[in-house]
Amino acid sequence: MVHALNEIRRVLVPEGILIDLRPIQGNRLIEVVSIRKSQEVGTLEDFDVRLADLKAANAAIEEIKNRGWFVMEKGAEFGLHYYWDTPSEMKEFMDTEWENSRKLEDSVYQVAQSVWAASDGDARMRTRTRMLITRWKKLG
Amino acid sequence: MSLQKDPEQTEIKYLNKHVNFKHKRVLEIGCGEGRLTWEYGDSADLVVAFDPDFDSIRVATVDRPTYVDKEIYFPCASSTNLPFSKETFDIALLSWSL
Numbered sequence: 374m375v376h377a378l379n380e381i382r383r384v385l386v387p388e389g390i391l392i393d394l395r396p397i398q399g400n401r402l403i404e405v406v407s408i409r410k411s412q413e414v415g416t417l418e419d420f421d422v423r424l425a426d427l428k429a430a431n432a433a434i435e436e437i438k439n440r441g442w443f444v445m446e447k448g449a450e451f452g453l454h455y456y457w458d459t460p461s462e463m464k465e466f467m468d469t470e471w472e473n474s475r476k477l478e479d480s481v482y483q484v485a486q487s488v489w490a491a492s493d494g495d496a497r498m499r500t501r502t503r504m505l506i507t508r509w510k511k512l513g
Numbered sequence: 514m515s516l517q518k519d520p521e522q523t524e525i526k527y528l529n530k531h532v533n534f535k536h537k538r539v540l541e542i543g544c545g546e547g548r549l550t551w552e553y554g555d556s557a558d559l560v561v562a563f564d565p566d567f568d569s570i571r572v573a574t575v576d577r578p579t580y581v582d583k584e585i586y587f588p589c590a591s592s593t594n595l596p597f598s599k600e601t602f603d604i605a606l607l608s609w610s611l
Contacts, residue, residue, distance in 0.1 A: 374611065377542075377592040381607075384540060386600045392532055393607045394524070426593075430611040456517040466516055478560050504524070508531045 374432035382442050382511055391443055391509040393434065398427045401475070402501040403485060407493040414488050416480030417500060419469065423474040441512055448507035455500045460485040463498040518548065527551040537603040542592050543610025547573030554585045563590040
């Protein structure tokens with residue numbers, strides 16, 4: 374990762390800008406949402422391998438700072454939403470697209486189905502991911 | 514209706530708060546299917562957005578929105594050996610790729 378960041382540094386002009394945009398550690402919140410209200414039904418837990426990736430990314434960023442390659446200028450956290458019409462569509466997506474990184478527990482899925490079935494007609498499923506964006510300036 | 518990713522466009526709003534792409538040469542690392550690329554690509558002077566996943570790059574190329582005038586390049590590549598001269602880009606965007 375540090376080698377890749379050094380390559381990026383090489384192709385950036387002096388004082389060029391590096392933007393790091395990525396999900397950060399923390400389980401994804403699962404909600405049933407309608408125009409009238411939102412209701413939390415559980416979380417989606419990251420696998421250990423995913424947590425290790427996040428840790429390695431943090432270490433790489435720390436390293437480019439320590440080596441004096443880049444200096445951080447600003448940053449912010451925000452929430453990113455994914456929506457599905459039904460719990461089954463959400464589960465199908467998670468089981469296929471996220472099978473190697475995170476898991477929807479059966480107990481959470483059952484709660485999601487119950488809450489969604491009892492909700493308003495426009496109710497949808499939503500996950501909320503914590504995101505981090507940081508802006509870095511190339512030094513030297 | 515299938516999955517909707519970030520219909521509120523929170524991600525591009527935060528991106529635009531942190532960097533101005535206008536008249537800049539941009540390198541995007543890990544562009545995937547180009548979801549973000551097409552959002553900012555029209556304002557930059559040059560965009561090279563790459564990803565190691567060939568299928569994603571194919572989708573990015575095919576999904577070009579009609580409103581985008583600029584030529585945007587989508588090579589399939591890895592970030593460990595970038596095939597560019599030094600000091601080619603003003604902005605590098607790590608798009609969910611670190």
